[in-house]
Amino acid sequence: MFTSFSSNRRQFLGQASCAAVSSIPVLNTLLNLTVAEKVSAVTAPANGEYRALVCIFLSGGNDSYNMLVPREAAAYAQYQATRSNLALAPASLIDIHPTGLPDFAVHSGMPEVAGLFEAENAAFIANVGTLIEPVQNRTQVSTLAKLLPLGLYSHSDQIEQWQTSLPHQRSGIGWAGRVADILQSLNNNQKVPMNISLDGSNLWQTGNDVAEYAITTSGAVALQNYRFDWQQNDAVNQALSQGVDSQLAQQYSNVLMQTFNSRKKAALDAYDAFTTATSAALPGNITFPSTYVGSRLQMIAKAVHGHAHAALGAKRQTFFINWGGWDHHSGVLGYQNSMLPQVSAAIGAFYNQLVAMGMQDNVTLFTASDFGRTLTSNGQGSDHAWGGNQLVVGGSVLGRKIYGQYPSLALNPQSGPEANPLDTGSGRLIPTTSCDQFFAELALWLGVSPSDLPVILPNIGNFYSPGSASPPLGFMA
Secondary structure, three states, rough: OHHHHHHHHHHHHHHHOOOOOOOOOOHHHHOOOOOOOOOOOOOHHHHHHOEEEEEEEEEEOOOHHHHHEEOOHHHHHHHHHHHHHHHHOOHEEEOOOOOOOOOOEOOOHHHHHHHHHHOOOOEEEEEEEOOOOOOOOHHHHOOOOOOOOOOOOHHHHHHHHHHHOOOOOOOOOOHHHHHHHHHHOOOOOOOOOOOEEEOOOOOOOOOOOOOOOOOOOOOOOOOOOOOOOHOOHHHHHHHHHHHHHHHOOOOOOOOOHHHHHHHHHHHHHHHHHHHHHOOOOOOOOOOOOOOOHHHHHHHHHHHOOHHHHHHOOEEEEEEEEOOOOOOOOOHHHHHHHHHHHHHHHHHHHHHHHHHHOOOOOOEEEEEEEEOOOOOOOOOOOOOEEEEEEEEOOOOEEEEEEEEEEEOOOOOOOOOOOOOOOOOOOOOEOOOOOEEEHHHHHHHHHHHOOOOHHHHHHOOHHHOOOOOOOOOOOOOOO
């Protein structure tokens, strides 16, 4: 449904003859008319406190059992036997020491993540995935004794479900979009939406009232050749910009044209506000890697800087990065040796920048991906699976812990008694933690009321009682 929606929107915009207009704010929100009401009265943050979530989506399905590896002797031996030629050698791993558990390790290319973990500023969520209700064993899967997510092991379905947290139905509304529908009113200035994307349109940030505000690594994007400060520019830009300004001043009897004109004006106002707010240099002389994730996290750092979010009147924001290329059916070891270090180095620089700005407690970063991958090798890589491991980073994270249940990595035989109830075959592991629990923790930290959790995450009641005195997982302070 998401693909269809995007396609129809592009077709409409082409027919509206607006090819010269960027596909960001105005066009992203043109068709996103108000269809839902706010749920609960939103309480303003104490002392004007600012908070932001940053999602790094690793599209394609990260092989996360080579990102987080057991190091206790018996558990590692099981990992090595199951993963065969995909197993990482002990000498290549970086040991970490989670509180209350035996030692684990991270991939050799993730020293920054290991350092953040040991400093209690990062945690892992183990074996998390899409679930409608708890599933205990492969028999419940094979006999359909439990409700199962639509399109298990399918890229498109599982990406949609990770971004909507609606594994029981198709939806064009994401869970961060639903959060923004409730919390957007906390922001004093409504020119720039609460949800900001570094990778264009996405489902996660699409709400009923709110759509993403798409920017680039260079910042906001306006109409081609349009400058809000055109009076100080060359004659060509001045002529083009004067023409746009003249068009914006028109009143149209056609409702669609008037709505489009109004949205275009809002987009230009947002560009002006965002560009001005993020123009200041970042403190601390932190060097960001010149990589896909590094350049995007640097831009996000500019947006969450105290000067920037104050200028934008923002109390709550979300940011989205989508980095594809994680579908490693072959060459998984080589690709991960290249890609995981880029994630780790970028996150390390971003956290250091947050510290330099005094913002480390106000921003929480987390990873997501389509699904985990098979523990077994297909010869050179691994295939689509289900539960996987995710990372969460920030000063408000109760770190140096692994939350949820890190599963046994034993494989079931083709027939006979189950050696590992969670293995549905080839090391496709049933999640022991639901996405709902993971996301509920983040939503509550951002400011969603416990009573509104079922609106954000309709299946949360199958895993957690919103009225509970205990948190869903407990990884946020």
